Amino acid sequence: MLFRRREPASFSERVRTLLWPRRSFARSFRYYSRRVLRLSATPHAIAAGIAAGVFVSFTPFLGFHFVLAGIVAWLIGGNLIASALGTAIGNPLLLPAIWASTFELGRLILYGRGGHVAGPIHFGHALSQLDFASIWKPLLLPMTVGSLVEGTAVALCFYMLTLWGARGFQQRRRDRLAERARSRVDAGHAPAA
Numbered sequence: 182m183l184f185r186r187r188e189p190a191s192f193s194e195r196v197r198t199l200l201w202p203r204r205s206f207a208r209s210f211r212y213y214s215r216r217v218l219r220l221s222a223t224p225h226a227i228a229a230g231i232a233a234g235v236f237v238s239f240t241p242f243l244g245f246h247f248v249l250a251g252i253v254a255w256l257i258g259g260n261l262i263a264s265a266l267g268t269a270i271g272n273p274l275l276l277p278a279i280w281a282s283t284f285e286l287g288r289l290i291l292y293g294r295g296g297h298v299a300g301p302i303h304f305g306h307a308l309s310q311l312d313f314a315s316i317w318k319p320l321l322l323p324m325t326v327g328s329l330v331e332g333t334a335v336a337l338c339f340y341m342l343t344l345w346g347a348r349g350f351q352q353r354r355r356d357r358l359a360e361r362a363r364s365r366v367d368a369g370h371a372p373a374a
Contacts, residue, residue: 222260224347229259232340234267239279239332241324246271267339279331280324287327 222230233253237246246268254264271279313321 222263224344224351226258226260227263227347228340228344229257230254230261230263231259231267231343232336233257233259234264235270235339236332236336237264238268238271239283239328239335241280241283241321241328243271243276263343270335270339283327283331284320284324285327286330287323287325290326290330291323 230250234246234250237250237253240246240249242249247265250264250268251261253259254261
């Protein structure tokens with residue numbers, strides 16, 4: 182392969198790169214934004230796909246984000262690739278903050294200011310026994326309710342920003358292609374010297 186590394190990355194280096202990009206966060210953001218804007222779809226489809234991925238990233242159903250984002254994108258007419266790229270907002274650095282805020286908001290919505298204080302959740306035991314009912318009400322239900330509200334708000338912001346960016350990018354691209362076509366036509370009709 183043309184751009185493959187000479188020496189494969191070690192496991193620890195892959196984990197470090199997953200948590201902290203090699204170059205910088207700004208460069209990674211530019212890469213993802215350009216990757217999204219270059220998709221060959223309508224601006225609405227790109228923006229709806231990104232919004233679907235962002236919305237699903239707020240849910241507590243880690244491991245199903247790609248599938249759920251694809252389903253939501255298909256339902257709202259979004260681009261499937263953009264929905265997969267939109268799930269990048271649910272990265273290891275942001276997920277703890279996202280889940281804490283969705284849990285607190287969901288608990289506030291469901292139980293009010295006093296809050297429903299449950300006993301300690303034995304998460305590992307519940308998972309090992311496949312007892313999801315014991316973690317649904319005290320943990321997953323508030324997170325799901327909170328994620329619906331927060332995810333919708335953040336997804337709408339990302340939809341508007343992506344729609345604006347995609348329209349501008351595609352218009353500049355059309356203008357550049359038209360200018361090139363005009364210059365080729367002009368060069369073809371120029372008198373011979």
